[in-house]
Amino acid sequence: MSTAGRMAIGDAMDRLVRGGLPVRFTAYDGSSAGPPDAEIGIHLRTERGLSYLMTAPGDLGLARAYVSGDLDLVGVHPGDPYPLMSLLKDHTNFRVPAPAEALRLARGLGLSHLRPPAPPPQEHLPRWRRAVEGLRHSMTRDAEAIHHHYDVSNRFYELVLGPSMAYTCALYETPEATLEEAQFAKFDLVARKLGLRPGQKLLDVGCGWGTMVRHAAREYGVKALGVTLSLEQAQWAKEAIDREGLGDLAEVRHLDYRDVVETDFDAVSSIGLTEHIGVRNYPSYFSHLRDRLKPGGRLLNHCITRPHNRRTETGAFIDRYVFPDGELIGSGTIITAAQDAGLEVQHNENIRLHYASTLRDWNRNLLASWDECVAEVGEGTARVWGLYIAGSRIGFERDEIELHHVLATRNHEDGRSEFPMRPDW
Known part of the structure; x- marks a missing residue:
């Protein structure tokens, strides 16, 4: 004493x-x-x-x-x-x-x-309070969760994510690769796994700032549609499409993926969306994406996973400060849901260590632009990002969380998949 x-x-x-x-x-x-x-x-x-x-x-x-x-x-x-x-x-x-x-x-x-002090302003409501205000993973509640995390400041994201504006795991083909090289490699791997060719149609759900949409249009001559629940992302993406002169091929809409009515897409990419939709919604999610594909079309699902298939909530910090209502599960559950929706799973790949490297490089960007980041969003939010990046990096390094690519096809009625005998990417 x-x-x-x-x-x-x-x-x-x-x-x-x-x-x-x-x-x-x-x-x-x-x-x-x-x-x-x-x-x-x-x-x-x-x-x-x-x-x-x-x-x-x-x-x-x-x-x-x-x-x-x-x-x-x-x-x-x-x-x-x-x-x-x-x-x-x-x-x-x-x-x-x-x-x-x-x-x-x-x-x-x-x-x-x-006596609990008032939480910092960066903190989102607890799960029980959100439940009072709307059903979990309803369109309204999902839109609010996405707004909380993504509509912070496009300038802040430019500083942390770099020119690619890709807020998903990159692919480091060599240990010396830069973040931008690794992000290009990631989007190109997705494009090759989907077998994109000029004249095809791509749907990118949860498209973020439209990087996959622009990559597919620019590098493969594909007519690409992206949808995002973040208004700021959609606005930024539209400006980027115009800057790059891709308006005849690329489009981004401020839209829930469940409201996409077009069909007959040759390919669907989902890069970092599944974490937000809720495990109980996997059946309707994969069924909806299957129905967007033409027979012979391919779906690439890229998402953070757990190393097991037990239902567990994210930690309180991640849920309140980073990804409200986010849910993670093992790749086995994702594969099962895709198969039950009538898709044939052709390939599964875990690239978790690449995400540890991605987070390392995001942190380098955050530190290099710390004063500008703080001026843009305040030191509290900048500190949230430092905590989130560090904790996630440790999780990927130690196999507490993983990153899986699940590639599937919508087959013809006679069973033809139009998939090669061996992966061709």
Whole structure:
């Protein structure tokens, strides 16, 4: 206890970590924990930060304190918590105290800190509040979730994603490849897997800023239609199409994929949409995309997956700050849903390590443009992105999450798929 009868925050931290912290922890009350000579550390600046940690133990409380500026990193850039998070993940073993001990700790730190402060403005509503306002994965609620994450600032995304404006996993054909080279390679691989040829029709659902649509039109002479729920993405994509003189081949609409009525597409690409639609909607999703294809047409589904097929929610930080209502599942569930919708799955590929490299390069862009990013969206949102990129990178490196390409065909009634005997890309 301190002289005022309160427990030192550093002492409480020591009690909650088996084996001690691998980093230096300091707090506004002058207390500390962890090795004094550690190069990386955490500083708790305010009582509000302590309240965040006490009222939302785990990643949500830490995120709230960090995003609000009540928790600072020491020895690392505020936009790059990757080194700190890696150390904590490898060498920290937090324990859950028994109820009686938890009460003693709370009293020692001050019961007033059990009153939750208002969350940072970057935080989305909790799942139960969203449920009150609309059915999960209804068109209205999906549109709001997409707006929360994607309609932040096109300029911010230009700074972080780079000229490709591709917010999906790239493909690094060599370790030395740049982010732009890797994004081009990814879209070209999708095009080759789909067997695109001049004069064909492509539908790209969840098209983002229209990069796949423009790639297909520019590189393959394909008439491409993209749809996105983000108005800012659609507007940016239309301007890019006009700049590149692709208006006769490429089109992007501000539209839910479920509202696409055209059919007879030679190919459908879905690059980073499945994470947003909800696992229970997979049957209707794949059926809808199958019905958009002509017989012999191909579907390429590119999405983040889990290394298992158990239904699990995303963590509180990801759900509240990054992808509200996002759901991930294993590639086996995706393949099953595609098959049950009448598609023949021809190929499945996991490129998870490429996503770790992609996130590394997005973080380099974020750091290189940190001051401009902060000026554009505020330091809180920039910190959200640093946390999100670092945590996701660790997840892909350690096979906690994966990235799968599932390629399927809509066959003719007699079973012909028009797919080659062996992959030709």
